[in-house]
Amino acid sequence: MEQKIELLINVAAQKIVEIARDAREKQLHGFDADHEFCLLTRLQAIIFRLRHGGPVSLGELRNTEELLSNIGERKNFPFRPIVTQPNIEIKPKDPCCDGTLDGRITDLQQQVNYQPPTLRLTPVGLNEGTYEVGHGDFVIDVNWRANKFPLTVITIRYPENETRLSENLVGTEEEVIINLAVAEAVTRRINGFYNDRTAFRGTHLLAQDELNFRTVWPCYWGTAPKDAFDDAEDKNAFIRSLNRELECFTCMDIVIPEGHVFWYFYRHTGLRKLVTVENGKIEGSFKGIHENFRTQSMEDNDVPGGIDYGVIRTDHESLGCVRICIDTVQCPETNFDIEFPEEEVLREVQDPEQEDTITIEGSWSELVCTGSIE
Known part of the structure; x- marks a missing residue:
């Protein structure tokens, strides 16, 4: 009986990895993976029942086997305990590593199911972009939309050091002044941000967006x-x-x-x-x-x-x-007047003074040199 339970737990864990991988691929290609998430939940429930639900009767084992076979790729398992293969050895669980598989499954599910936070700012009355210097003064509305609840509040900073704090995921700030009527190139920014209330791997991820209105000299x-x-x-x-x-x-x-x-x-x-x-x-x-x-x-x-x-x-x-x-x-940017230096007059090269030379006249007689010096 214990061998059969371990076998079913092992098969369920393998199916969790396969189905989670399929769900991730579907999400990456823009498809809905709700069906796969439902199957992952059912498989995790089967593992929990077999591992932590106490004694399992033979009838419950049959039902669990049938349920497991119908999830994902169908596999048929003999529901009777395997007693004819004594060479199968089930290693005891290591207490220090017990729960590692559950931890990996939970981490995988978190990656598949987690939706990153986003924030979208939309101006009404003046499009974000670049204009020529002196474009004018404008009074606009700014809509914001977030997809996750903030950890604290959504913070939006407007020109002239105005700041708006809100817990609402959707809202509008009215009569925001954008001053572009100045004789210089300027940039007016509106930026917002918040941290996701739901932590991902222990971190409350940041979502932010920014609007820029700027002027330039054409x-x-x-x-x-x-x-x-x-x-x-x-x-x-x-x-x-x-x-x-x-x-x-x-x-x-x-x-x-x-x-x-x-x-x-x-x-x-x-x-x-x-x-x-x-x-x-x-x-x-x-x-x-x-x-x-x-x-x-x-x-x-x-x-x-x-x-x-x-x-x-x-x-x-x-x-x-x-x-x-x-x-x-x-x-x-300047005009350069290049002046060349006056030509230098080359001095006449004179021959170096001749030094007195000494002339020796003589001849060799056997190994002795005889002669005179002039």
Whole structure:
């Protein structure tokens, strides 16, 4: 009887591992694994009954065997005790390791069943994203939605150091002010977070989300006659009439028509802009600084102020289709006048003074040298 019970416990444990693995695979591929979870619960109940439920009668053993056979892959087991195989040895349980299998099964079930915490912030009235400087002041609502109960509260921080604490999983904060009507590039953030009340492996996991509203100084580019900027009555209007880029491009294919040159305006930071085409860099493209530039948003929202913009213009007209690249170089934007040092007059090389030489005349006579010194 004991052998039969151990056999059924072993088979049930194997089925738990197989079914838990199948459930995990289904979840990873987006399928519902509720049926597998139900089977895992039934198998765990069978193991508990056989191991901790006291004496088991032969009838109960038959019913347990039938129930176990119908879970997962069907296997038929003889319900009578095996007494004809005395060579089967069931090792006694090690007291220090008893319950290891149960611990692994519990850990596996926790991995399969645990749902991580999430938090979603949604603005109403202004989309999250990037705008040009001076975009304006906005009053918006912020919706939040969490999928797990917080350990303490859900914390949401708004601009101007406002903080909202809530235990509700779903809510709305009304009349949140987003101030973008300033003459500088700014970022307004709304961020929220909470810790899951249900611990996963002893840790209350963190859920967080963030909204970002930011402004930038745009870049403007296009083609126009070489003297278009000089003749413009409103130079800011001329700049704004060109193509606007919130994220300034690095390389672009441009068609420069007959009588036109390429123009490029950018927020001047003092660093040099290197302009290149297919056959090399464009010399003399930097044309100086235009002061007090104002974006269209600053004009529309009466935002005071302005900023210096750099002016780049090619010297050659009618280039046709050309790829132009503009890179920022970590060097100051300035014109360098290179002065070469005066030529040094090379001194005439004189021969070194001749030193007196000593002449010896003589001859060998056997092993003795005889002669005279002059």
